[in-house]
Amino acid sequence: xxxxxxxxxxxxxxxxxxxxxxxxxxxxGARGWPGWLSFFDRVSQRYALTVPEHPCFGxxxxxxxxxxxxxxxxxxxxxxxxxxxxxxxxxxxSLGGWIAAEAAVRNSGRIGSLTLLAPAGIRVKGVPxxxxxxxxPEEGARAAFYEQSFVExxxxxxxxxxxxxxxxxxxxxxxxxxxWSPRWLNPNLEKWLHRxxxxxxxxxxxxxxxxxxxxxxLWSEHLPSAKVSIIExxxxxxxxxxxxxxxxxxxxxxxxxxx
Amino acid sequence: xxxxxxxxxxxxxxxxxxxxxxxxxxxxLPNSFYDPEKGAAEYESYLDQxxxxxxxxxxxxxxxxxxxxxxxxxxxxxxxASALIQRTKKVQIAVLGxxxxxxxxxxxxxxxxxxxxxLSKGRLIAGFVRGIGAExxxxxxxxxxxxxxxxxxxxLIVKAWTTPGPFEFEGxxxxxxxxxxxxxxxQQPRPPVWIPxxxxxxxxxxxxxxxxxxxxxxTFSPESAVVRYHNMYRxxxxxxxxxxxxxxxxxxxxxxVADSDARARDEAKAGxxxxxxxxxxxxxxxxxxxxxxxxASMKATIKLRPALGAWPRKxxxxxxxxxxxxxxxxxxxxxxxxxxxxxxxxxxxLITLLQFGVLPxxxxxxxxxxxxxxxxxxxx
Numbered sequence: 001x002x003x004x005x006x007x008x009x010x011x012x013x014x015x016x017x018x019x020x021x022x023x024x025x026x027x028x029g030a031r032g033w034p035g036w037l038s039f040f041d042r043v044s045q046r047y048a049l050t051v052p053e054h055p056c057f058g059x060x061x062x063x064x065x066x067x068x069x070x071x072x073x074x075x076x077x078x079x080x081x082x083x084x085x086x087x088x089x090x091x092x093x094s095l096g097g098w099i100a101a102e103a104a105v106r107n108s109g110r111i112g113s114l115t116l117l118a119p120a121g122i123r124v125k126g127v128p129x130x131x132x133x134x135x136x137p138e139e140g141a142r143a144a145f146y147e148q149s150f151v152e153x154x155x156x157x158x159x160x161x162x163x164x165x166x167x168x169x170x171x172x173x174x175x176x177x178x179x180w181s182p183r184w185l186n187p188n189l190e191k192w193l194h195r196x197x198x199x200x201x202x203x204x205x206x207x208x209x210x211x212x213x214x215x216x217x218l219w220s221e222h223l224p225s226a227k228v229s230i231i232e233x234x235x236x237x238x239x240x241x242x243x244x245x246x247x248x249x250x251x252x253x254x255x256x257x258x259x
Numbered sequence: 260x261x262x263x264x265x266x267x268x269x270x271x272x273x274x275x276x277x278x279x280x281x282x283x284x285x286x287x288l289p290n291s292f293y294d295p296e297k298g299a300a301e302y303e304s305y306l307d308q309x310x311x312x313x314x315x316x317x318x319x320x321x322x323x324x325x326x327x328x329x330x331x332x333x334x335x336x337x338x339x340a341s342a343l344i345q346r347t348k349k350v351q352i353a354v355l356g357x358x359x360x361x362x363x364x365x366x367x368x369x370x371x372x373x374x375x376x377x378l379s380k381g382r383l384i385a386g387f388v389r390g391i392g393a394e395x396x397x398x399x400x401x402x403x404x405x406x407x408x409x410x411x412x413x414x415l416i417v418k419a420w421t422t423p424g425p426f427e428f429e430g431x432x433x434x435x436x437x438x439x440x441x442x443x444x445x446q447q448p449r450p451p452v453w454i455p456x457x458x459x460x461x462x463x464x465x466x467x468x469x470x471x472x473x474x475x476x477x478t479f480s481p482e483s484a485v486v487r488y489h490n491m492y493r494x495x496x497x498x499x500x501x502x503x504x505x506x507x508x509x510x511x512x513x514x515x516v517a518d519s520d521a522r523a524r525d526e527a528k529a530g531x532x533x534x535x536x537x538x539x540x541x542x543x544x545x546x547x548x549x550x551x552x553x554x555a556s557m558k559a560t561i562k563l564r565p566a567l568g569a570w571p572r573k574x575x576x577x578x579x580x581x582x583x584x585x586x587x588x589x590x591x592x593x594x595x596x597x598x599x600x601x602x603x604x605x606x607x608x609l610i611t612l613l614q615f616g617v618l619p620x621x622x623x624x625x626x627x628x629x630x631x632x633x634x635x636x637x638x639x
Contacts, residue, residue, distance in 0.1 A: 134282070134396060134544050169557055172549040177403040180395075180548075 006052055008079045013060035014053040019044025022112070024089040024254075026051045027076070027096030029237070030120075030132075030179055032171035033058050039239040042247030047089065047254070052079070054099070056174040058167045069095070069121070069178050069186060073102030080110035087112035089254055093239060094120050094211065095178060098186070105192040113257045114200040115250055116219070118211050118236055120184035122193070124218050129184055130210045133176065143209035145235040184211065193222035200226040201253045203246060205234030227253060260601070260638045263353055263610040264312035264627065265321035265511060268305045268339075270329040271617045272297040275537045278329070283541035285328040285393040292329065301332060304620050306339070308613075308627065310346045315631035319351035319384060321610060323455075324358050326390075327397040330538040337371045344379040352379055355455045355476065355511075355610070356386020359416070360408035361398045365433060366440075369416040373444045381445040386453045386476075387413055393545045403550035406461075408432050420449040455511060455610075458488045459556060467495040467503060476509035476610055479539075482583025482600060485510050489604035505607030510600060513585045513612040516629040520588040524576060527587050530618030531576045538616060590633035597638060609638075 006015040016036060024047035028034050033053035043049050053060045055075060066075065076099060080088055089112045092100035097119025104111055123129060130143050141154040159165040200223050204216040213230055220228045229249055231238045238246045273284070273292055281288045309320040322339045325331035333339055340352050352375065357368045376383040389409045395402040411430040415438070418428070424439030444450050454466045455476040466473040477488045489508045496503035513531060517523035547557060579585045586596045597609065613630060614623035 133548060134287075136542060136544060165558060165561075166554065169549070169554040173403060173554060176401065176549040180401040180403065181399045 006050075006079070006083065008075070008082050011055050011061050011063055011075065013055055014058065016051045017049065019047055019049050021047045022089065023047065023084055023086065024049045024091060025080075027090065027092035027099050028054065029094030029096055030171075030175035032167070032174075034240075037240060037243065039243045039247050042243065043091070043250060046251060050083075054096075054174070056177060057171050059170075062170070067177075069098055070102055072099045072178070073106060076100075076103050077107055077110070084110065089113045089115070089257070091115040091117070091250065092119060093117040094236065095175070095184075097121070098184070098189075101193065101196065102186065102189060104198065105189070105195040108196060108198045111198050113198055113254060114196065115253065116200065116202045117239055117246070118204050118208055119202070119219070120179065120211060121186055122190045122215065122218060123185050124212070124214050127212050127214050129212070131183070132210055133180065133183075143235070144237060145241055146205065146207040146233050147241060150235075150241055190218075190222065193219070196223055199253075199257045201250070202226050202228045203238050203249060204228075204230050205236060205238045205241065206230050206232050207234060208236045210236045261318045261506070261608045262635055263319040263321045263608065264309060264315075264317040265323075265353070265355065265610045265612050266305055266309055266614060267323065267325075267331040267612065268301065268333050269534070269538055269616060270298065270301060270332055271619075272301070273329045273537070275533060275617075278537065283393065283545055284330055284538050285541050285545060286396045288329060298332065305614070306342060306346070308620070308623060309343055311624065312627060312631075313347045313350040315627055316635065317350060317631065319353045320347070321353035321355050321384075323355045323386070324388070324390070326361075326394050328393070328538075337375060340375050340383075341378065344375065344382070349382075351382045351384055353384035353453065354386050355384075355453060356388040358388050358390030358394060359412035360405045361390050361394055361400050362412070364435075365412035365415050366419060366435065366438060368412070369419040369440060372416075372450060373420065373440055373442050376444040376446055376450050377442045379445070381450075383444075383446070383450045384453055385450045386455055388455055389551075391546070392548050392551045393541055395548050395551065396545060401550070402548040404432065405551055410465075417449065417452075420444050453509065455509075458484060459552065460491065461553070463488060463491050464495045467492050467499060467507070469499050469501060472503075472507060474507045474509055474608060476511050476608065478511040478610075479584060485583070485600060486603045489606050493604070505605040508604060508606035509608035509610055510606055511610035511612065513615045514593060514630060515585070515587045515613070515626050516590055516593050516634060517626075518589060520592050523587050523589065523592075524580065526622055527585075527618070528576045530614075530616040530622075531579060531585055531587070532574070533616035535574045535579060590629060593630070594634050594637055597634070601638075
């Protein structure tokens with residue numbers, strides 16, 4: 001799982017890979033490339049998992065033409081075409097789920113299945129998301145998890161080096177670019193969700209303070225055959241806060257998808 | 260030296276203690292704190308003060324734009340400017356400034372400024388700013404594109420003023436099939452443009468370029484920073500191949516004059532401390548949303564000014580006097596402090612904030628009279 005680079009049509013991004021088997025792609029959330037998670041160990045037991053760092057984030061390229069989430073979605077359709085010979089299981093968290101959904105409404109041909117972990121991109125009118133851009137770092141950490149031990153751990157994370165600080169600032173800038181206005185929303189996405197025809201599962205933390213779990217219902221209204229799991233005692237990152245449970249859910253779902 | 264009597268129009272009836280419960284007096288302070296009747300009285304007092312400034316001999320009177328805040332009651336400064344034009348004869352009207360990136364069609368700003376210029380028969384000074392970080396929260400405009408939108412809106416407005424229309428404008432952020440201003444500005448080729456700024460090298464280099472030579476106003480900064488930015492401008496002009504004149508350098512500061520240093524300090528204390536500790540403060544996340552400044556400037560700020568992130572912030576009038584962010588004292592003291600900066604930079608535009616924070620009318624007016632009578636003539 002060492003870091004490598006993936007180059008697609010001239011855009012170079014950092015990437016980690018592990019496991020073998022059918023291909024799976026994890027698209028991270030707006031906080032940035034998450035390092036290696038135990039959830040990734042679980043998935044890579046049966047799948048060849050690739051975890052790229054999105055363009056504009058961290059130490060990946062920051063191409064000036066890449067302006068919004070629909071550009072990111074088109075970029076990942078290029079990645080699916082260039083880097084894979086067969087359909088890929090796409091797993092996306094938050095911003096990553098939004099990118100995956102935008103890609104899938106455009107072209108599901110290279111997507112084997114879709115796993116959306118608390119995805120951004122649509123919202124229930126009258127139920128606003130939390131404002132992560134006005135929260136202090138402490139408020140942000142408290143809103144990210146249900147279990148306080150995760151909060152405390154996140155609050156202890158500080159950039160260890162100059163490079164880490166640069167990466168953190170670049171991640172924050174990228175998050176603003178993609179999520180500021182309207183907050184974590186593409187008003188044009190919801191009306192096209194019916195175009196997602198691949199097997200889909202939606203996983204949401206019951207206590208998500210950033211994107212309320214009430215949004216899961218709206219997703220399932222547009223994707224009636226999707227499998228929806230609400231994880232109890234869980235915040236905005238189910239794959240971190242309940243890594244084993246969510247890992248099992250994802251593996252069980254993927255096992256049932258006909259290749 | 261040229262003197263501007265500048266106003267922020269703060270909402271003085273604010274319950275300062277109750278307001279402290281909120282993150283900031285910007286964006287999130289509930290507008291139930293605002294009483295329209297008291298607000299009407301505030302406008303009346305403040306307009307009277309600015310009109311009085313013409314009688315007192317100021318060269319210009321100035322207003323500015325801020326949104327969703329008790330700090331300043333002018334989300335639409337051109338409305339105030341329009342009222343001032345009707346009540347004054349000769350004084351220049353400085354709008355310092357309009358926040359270009361915050362609008363969806365910059366032609367609205369070009370048109371309004373052109374109207375003010377014609378209405379005043381050429382008395383307008385047009386300020387261009389980016390708005391402060393909090394205003395990207397209050398307007399929803401994405402700060403990641405703040406600089407791009409500022410430059411593009413600027414190019415569009417200046418072209419609309421100076422190039423015969425109709426023409427087409429094709430930018431990345433603003434695209435207009437027809438640009439054709441009616442009315443055009445009164446001043447030819449265009450009204451003077453000033454750039455107020457908290458200071459950044461990028462802005463200094465841009466403003467000083469030979470095709471612009473825009474006067475640069477350093478606002479609310481310690482004396483050392485004012486000197487640094489003025490000299491940075493002079494160096495940038497040298498690099499561009501010309502010598503900047505003092506009329507390209509401005510300093511905006513709260514100023515208070517009384518018959519003695521001690522009396523000035525005592526009378527100004529509540530006003531100054533409410534300005535800096537109640538009306539102005541906001542956390543990093545509001546002041547500097549990502550993209551508002553470059554990552555490099557952001558990193559420098561985090562390292563050089565960690566206190567900026569400390570919350571809540573508390574600055575005493577004595578600290579602010581000591582570091583020269585505010586200029587307070589007897590006429591002689593105030594004159595000397597201004598001369599000390601002028602000796603170091605040769606700046607020629609002084610933007611005076613003579614009412615600040617909760618400072619009441621009678622003190623603000625006496626301050627204006629003393630400044631105009633005892634300080635201004637000796638600096639001219």
